[in-house]
Amino acid sequence: MIYKVISKSEFRKFIDALVRQNTSFGPRQVDRNTADEPIYQFMPVSSVDDIEFDYTLTTSSAKHFFLPFRDQLSRFSFQNSDFEQHVAYEADPVVLIGLRPCDISALNILDDVLLNGRYPSPYYLAKRKNTFVIGMDHLPLPDCFCKSLAHHTVSTGFNLFCSDIGEKYYLSINSSKAFTYLEEFQTEEPSCEDNCLMTRRRKLISESFRTEVDVTSLPSILDIEFESPVWDKWGAKCLNCGTCAMVCPTCYCYSVDEHFDIDLKGASRNRQLYSCNLVDFAVVAGGHNFRPKNGDRLKYRYYHQHRGFAENANQQICVGCNRCGRACLTGINPKAVINDLRMEKESCMTCVSPSPDRT
Amino acid sequence: MHDLRFTIPRQDLNREAFASSVPDFNLKSDLMKTDMGYKCRITNIVSLTEQEKLFRLRIVDPEERRIFRFKPGQFIMLELPGFGDVPISISSASSNHEFIELCIRKAGHVTSALFRIDTGMHVAIRGPFGSSFPMDEMAGHHALLIAGGLGIAPLRAPLFWINEHRDRFRDVHLLYGAKEPSQLLFSYQFDEWKTISHIRLHTIVEHADAEWKGSTGMITELFRDITIDAKNTYAIVCGPPVMFKFVCSCLDRLGIPMNRMFVSLERRMHCGMGKCCRCMVGSTFTCIDGPVFDYWSVMNLKEAI
Amino acid sequence: MNQQGMHFEKLKIASFDFTCCEGCQLQLANNESSLPAFFELLDVHAFREISSEKHDDYDIALVEGSISRSDEIDRLLAIRKQAKILVAFGTCACFGGVNSLKNRIPIEESVVEVYGELQVETLPVRKISDIVQVDISIPGCPVAKEEVERIVVSLVTGSKVNLPKYPVCVECKQQINTCLFDLGEICLGSITRAGCSAVCTSGKTPCLGCRGPAEDINFPAFMEMVRERGLSESDLREKLDFHNAFETYRNDET
Ligand SMILES: Cc1cc2nc3c(=O)[nH]c(=O)nc-3n(C[C@H](O)[C@H](O)[C@H](O)COP(=O)(O)OP(=O)(O)OC[C@H]3O[C@@H](n4cnc5c(N)ncnc54)[C@H](O)[C@@H]3O)c2cc1C
Ligand code: SF4
Ligand code: SF4
Ligand code: SF4
Ligand code: SF4
Ligand code: SF4
Ligand code: FES
Numbered sequence: 053m054i055y056k057v058i059s060k061s062e063f064r065k066f067i068d069a070l071v072r073q074n075t076s077f078g079p080r081q082v083d084r085n086t087a088d089e090p091i092y093q094f095m096p097v098s099s100v101d102d103i104e105f106d107y108t109l110t111t112s113s114a115k116h117f118f119l120p121f122r123d124q125l126s127r128f129s130f131q132n133s134d135f136e137q138h139v140a141y142e143a144d145p146v147v148l149i150g151l152r153p154c155d156i157s158a159l160n161i162l163d164d165v166l167l168n169g170r171y172p173s174p175y176y177l178a179k180r181k182n183t184f185v186i187g188m189d190h191l192p193l194p195d196c197f198c199k200s201l202a203h204h205t206v207s208t209g210f211n212l213f214c215s216d217i218g219e220k221y222y223l224s225i226n227s228s229k230a231f232t233y234l235e236e237f238q239t240e241e242p243s244c245e246d247n248c249l250m251t252r253r254r255k256l257i258s259e260s261f262r263t264e265v266d267v268t269s270l271p272s273i274l275d276i277e278f279e280s281p282v283w284d285k286w287g288a289k290c291l292n293c294g295t296c297a298m299v300c301p302t303c304y305c306y307s308v309d310e311h312f313d314i315d316l317k318g319a320s321r322n323r324q325l326y327s328c329n330l331v332d333f334a335v336v337a338g339g340h341n342f343r344p345k346n347g348d349r350l351k352y353r354y355y356h357q358h359r360g361f362a363e364n365a366n367q368q369i370c371v372g373c374n375r376c377g378r379a380c381l382t383g384i385n386p387k388a389v390i391n392d393l394r395m396e397k398e399s400c401m402t403c404v405s406p407s408p409d410r411t
Numbered sequence: 412m413h414d415l416r417f418t419i420p421r422q423d424l425n426r427e428a429f430a431s432s433v434p435d436f437n438l439k440s441d442l443m444k445t446d447m448g449y450k451c452r453i454t455n456i457v458s459l460t461e462q463e464k465l466f467r468l469r470i471v472d473p474e475e476r477r478i479f480r481f482k483p484g485q486f487i488m489l490e491l492p493g494f495g496d497v498p499i500s501i502s503s504a505s506s507n508h509e510f511i512e513l514c515i516r517k518a519g520h521v522t523s524a525l526f527r528i529d530t531g532m533h534v535a536i537r538g539p540f541g542s543s544f545p546m547d548e549m550a551g552h553h554a555l556l557i558a559g560g561l562g563i564a565p566l567r568a569p570l571f572w573i574n575e576h577r578d579r580f581r582d583v584h585l586l587y588g589a590k591e592p593s594q595l596l597f598s599y600q601f602d603e604w605k606t607i608s609h610i611r612l613h614t615i616v617e618h619a620d621a622e623w624k625g626s627t628g629m630i631t632e633l634f635r636d637i638t639i640d641a642k643n644t645y646a647i648v649c650g651p652p653v654m655f656k657f658v659c660s661c662l663d664r665l666g667i668p669m670n671r672m673f674v675s676l677e678r679r680m681h682c683g684m685g686k687c688c689r690c691m692v693g694s695t696f697t698c699i700d701g702p703v704f705d706y707w708s709v710m711n712l713k714e715a716i
Numbered sequence: 717m718n719q720q721g722m723h724f725e726k727l728k729i730a731s732f733d734f735t736c737c738e739g740c741q742l743q744l745a746n747n748e749s750s751l752p753a754f755f756e757l758l759d760v761h762a763f764r765e766i767s768s769e770k771h772d773d774y775d776i777a778l779v780e781g782s783i784s785r786s787d788e789i790d791r792l793l794a795i796r797k798q799a800k801i802l803v804a805f806g807t808c809a810c811f812g813g814v815n816s817l818k819n820r821i822p823i824e825e826s827v828v829e830v831y832g833e834l835q836v837e838t839l840p841v842r843k844i845s846d847i848v849q850v851d852i853s854i855p856g857c858p859v860a861k862e863e864v865e866r867i868v869v870s871l872v873t874g875s876k877v878n879l880p881k882y883p884v885c886v887e888c889k890q891q892i893n894t895c896l897f898d899l900g901e902i903c904l905g906s907i908t909r910a911g912c913s914a915v916c917t918s919g920k921t922p923c924l925g926c927r928g929p930a931e932d933i934n935f936p937a938f939m940e941m942v943r944e945r946g947l948s949e950s951d952l953r954e955k956l957d958f959h960n961a962f963e964t965y966r967n968d969e970t
Contacts, residue, residue, distance in 0.1 A: 069414060069417045070417050072414075072417075073414060073415070073417040073418045073419075074417070074418060074419050082894055083894040083898070083899065085894075085898040085899065086898065086899065086900040091894050091898065093892050093894075094892075111892075111894070111895075112889065112892045116890075116892075121890035122890070125446045126446045126447070128492035128493065130492070130493075132721075133531055133532050133533060133721050134533050135450075135492045135533055137447060137448060137450070137492070137535060139444055139446050139447045140425055141424040141425055141430075142425070143421075143422075143424070144421060145418075145419035145420070145421050145422075147419065165686075166686065169684075169685055169686075170439040170684070170685065170699060171436075171439065171443070171445055171684035171685065171686070172441075172442045172443075172445075173445055173686060174424055174429075174442055174443070174444065174445060175445075175446075177424060177442065178422075178424040181422045181424070182419070182421060182422055184419050229419065233416070233417055236416060236417075271694075275694075275713070278713045288934075288937065289934075289937050289940075289941075290934065290937070291883070291885075291906045291907065291933070291934050291937055291938060291941075292882070292883070292930075292932070292933070292934060293882075293883050293885040293886070293905075293906040294882055294883070294885060294886040294889070295885045295886075295889050295895075295906075298885075298886060298889035298890060299889060304686070304688070305686075305687055305688030305689065306681065306682075306686070306687050306688075307681060307687070307689070308495070308496070308681040308682070308687070309495070310492075310493060310494060310495040310496075311493075311866060311869065312493045312869050312873055312875075313869075314750050314753045314754055314757070314865055314869060315753040315756070316724065316757075316869070316872070316873070319492050319493035321446070321490075321495075321496075323681075323687075324890075325890070326687075326689075327882075327886070328688065328691070330881070330882040330886070331881055331882065331930075331931045331932045332881045332882075332931065333679075333689065334678070334679055334689070334691075335679060336677065336678065336679045337518035337519035337522070338518060338519070340652075342678065342679075342714065343714075346934060348714075352691060355694065355713075356688065356691065359694050360694070379889075379895065381895070381897060381906055381941050382937055382940075382941045493873065494873075494875060519876065520875060520876040523874075523876075524722075524873075524874065524875065527722050527874065528721055528722060529721050531721065532721045
């Protein structure tokens with residue numbers, strides 16, 4: 053990693069040059085809510101003036117640039133009794149500007165699951181390789197809890213990361229590409245004062261968190277509280293709408309469907325991001341549903357997010373952005389659910405018996 | 412204002428070396444074509460019952476046929492282009508490199524479509540995926556194989572393995588239960604198993620017909636007919652979810668250690684590679700850590716049975 | 717047509733309209749690019765919008781519109797007798813649709829309102845499945861042509877006909893829309909069956925539930941949520957009644 057500082061006006065020139073030359077997305081205000089707060093999303097940008105550098109957080113995450121909501125996995129073309137399968141890992145270069153530390157941490161977690169597992173996904177890799185990620189730090193929203201999961205800072209997974217130190221941005225340059233582009237612009241070595249400002253900025257961010265979620269030993273609490281009434285309580289509120297998983301930066305599960313073309317000469321195999329909250333997530337042939345109740349399904353979302361699964365065992369995949377909590381119509385959010393579980397656990401601490409020791 | 416210095420160059424994965432190579436699903440570290448199947452020709456179809464057919468598939472490409480190796484208990488994703496893909500256990504011998512056999516029940520969309528195709532047609536398979544039965548570890552012991560209904564399909568591969576290495580096993584029991592006599596699959600192989608392989612076959616049906624001379628009742632009743640040396644026995648249980656609970660607790664009572672009892676679980680699957688999360692069971696995925704689990708793991712997995 | 721050794725037959729199809737705007741049929745005729753390929757799959761027997769041929773030899777009957785006159789009942793029963801597969805086509809056929817608004821005022825009044833002094837026989841509006849068995853429902857006001865194409869292809873190839881089981885929110889969120897509740901509106905997206913690509917909410921119009929309830933919806937939690945937000949109860953009821961699609965849940969409620 054190489055550190056530089058750049059004046060804000062020079063930074064804008066740099067971003068403008070990038071944006072004009074490449075397909076780029078950055079935070080833009082799309083609406084204002086009833087409380088007159090701005091609503092931001094990652095949207096196409098064509099000049100630096102389109103970008104709201106001082107935005108808070110987007111409602112939807114940036115995962116769909118890497119895992120499209122809908123995506124073609126392969127094509128088949130038929131000739132009588134035979135067919136040909138075509139698979140392509142297509143991705144065009146994209147510049148993403150203004151990702152928050154939690155967004156980038158989420159990408160690192162997706163890398164773990166989708167690239168470092170037993171079967172790395174070329175679809176994801178193609179997109180990841182062709183995306184130029186520029187991160188920016190920010191002051192947390194009152195309900196952000198990424199600090200509880202140590203995701204309020206990130207040190208890998210981006211090309212360039214910018215910290216706002218007042219007049220300048222403090223740049224962490226993490227790729228040769230970013231370094232070469234920046235050579236065309238006026239940057240400086242960080243001075244002693246810049247480093248000091250940077251430390252102060254970090255401290256300010258860290259101290260600005262208003263929400264804390266105690267996630268220590270959550271995996272075992274989730275196991276022990278598997279039959280907890282907490283799930284029925286929150287399950288009763290859940291609409292099974294999948295909104296939480298769609299906006300979440302780390303929910304990656306999907307459904308596959310296959311269709312003949314209308315001329316019947318070919319077929320395509322597509323995937324669609326899905327959610328374990330949706331009613332038919334675990335339905336098998338014959339109609340048996342392994343998770344028939346709202347509470348069962350909601351529990352599994354928490355189980356997967358906070359228990360840590362197969363490819364990333366015992367490592368939580370939630371980064372604490374609280375996007376799910378903000379988007380949920382009925383107010384189901386990780387802080388409330390996890391606190392409830394903890395209370396459950398603490399109120400029945402005495403009756404936990406050791407598991408049978410038999411092998 | 413076109414300044415090409417700032418254009419991000421395209422990195423084309425399609426042109427990398429792996430894109431032209433054959434996908435090898437057994438090689439679990441390299442990047443590979445995760446969605447590219449091996450094209451197979453259906454060389455034979457046998458109707459076992461009205462609901463079940465045995466398909467024989469031969470991988471078309473010799474190179475692909477060479478690298479396709481599986482272990483008893485593993486499954487493949489069978490793709491019928493235009494309809495979809497489904498997880499199916501491999502029912503043939505793992506030593507057979509010429510063809511694989513799949514015993515398929517007509518259950519829904521893809522499987523019904525499979526029932527409409529003829530020999531000579533083509534399908535694709537991805538895999539093999541999942542864990543397998545520990546055949547080498549089982550050798551030297553007694554084996555107790557228990558199948559309910561279609562559970563005989565995943566059991567056929569270990570059966571073949573035992574037959575091929577019969578001298579390495581002590582007593583081998585196969586307990587096999589079905590709803591009706593007509594639904595006992597592979598009955599044409601029973602004699603071969605009994606006489607050539609010296610497997611003690613015990614069958615039972617829930618509802619007998621006029622010709623049925625064997626036992627009737629639930630599969631757990633067969634335990635009364637057998638005596639086993641529990642401390643030296645490995646058990647494999649395959650069948651519908653309801654069966655596991657009863658059979659496993661019977662085995663438990665017999666005193667078979669939990670880490671020597673194996674079950675094969677079924678969940679909804681869309682990828683086979685730990686990516687779609689549809690097969691979540693407890694805190695893992697059936698497709699990569701399963702489908703074969705020992706009973707101790709199953710006990711520790713929430714919602715497993 | 718022969719693919720994978722399977723023989724695919726054209727569908728002998730006929731379309732019938734009852735009380736409705738015929739907008740759904742028009743949707744089909746609108747499919748410029750795929751229209752030729754689409755009609756390759758069909759053997760059209762009575763399809764007012766597209767061909768004028770009329771035969772009584774069909775397997776699949778697309779029934780559009782709701783039932784509001786007694787002669788319509790007889791016609792529908794005759795169609796049911798002939799058809800191997802009866803498809804309720806469009807929201808009116810599936811749920812009663814906008815026409816059912818009429819049911820909320822006494823029948824005599826509605827006759828006077830619509831036809832003045834003319835004496836017209838009219839019955840309360842009923843959906844197709846109130847009268848005959850429906851094999852496939854394709855909801856939508858109007859129907860989504862991609863979905864119709866997919867279902868036709870499924871019927872030709874003998875695939876299972878599936879509608880999404882999840883609600884519109886999934887598709888809405890996939891298009892990165894701002895949730896209309898954040899803008900203070902009532903939207904039925906979280907209880908309505910997806911499949912329309914969330915056209916309404918993408919255009920900032922709340923979902924009115926034209927595709928009917930999604931699978932296994934949590935209706936009480938939805939009602940509770942709207943109340944907790946302090947949104948207009950009458951607006952909510954109006955939306956729920958708009959297409960008559962939540963009839964069963966509404967009846968359970970009271
Ligand atoms: C490890 C494993 C081994 C299996 N081995 C066999 C076998 O040897 N023989 C056999 O006949 N069946 C086997 N099955 C069950 C078989 O996969 C299902 O019957 C089949 O997926 C049904 O698909 P469908 O399209 O016909 O049904 P639909 O109900 O139309 O299914 C739609 C989709 O749901 C998924 N799905 C539905 N049911 C299941 C299920 N039980 N398991 C996994 N995914 C499901 C599939 O992705 C399928 O494409 C096995 C399942 C698993 C998990
Ligand atoms: S938790 Fe909230 S957002 Fe998620 S499915 Fe349930 S109701 Fe929808
Ligand atoms: S938590 Fe649920 S919705 Fe999210 S990735 Fe896991 S299975 Fe999918
Ligand atoms: S589960 Fe919620 S808080 Fe955690 S990463 Fe996903 S959206 Fe953010
Ligand atoms: S606007 Fe409607 S459909 Fe979209 S997310 Fe909100 S409730 Fe769901
Ligand atoms: S958004 Fe709602 S009202 Fe609009 S088409 Fe879809 S289901 Fe119908
Ligand atoms: S089948 Fe996709 S995760 Fe197991």
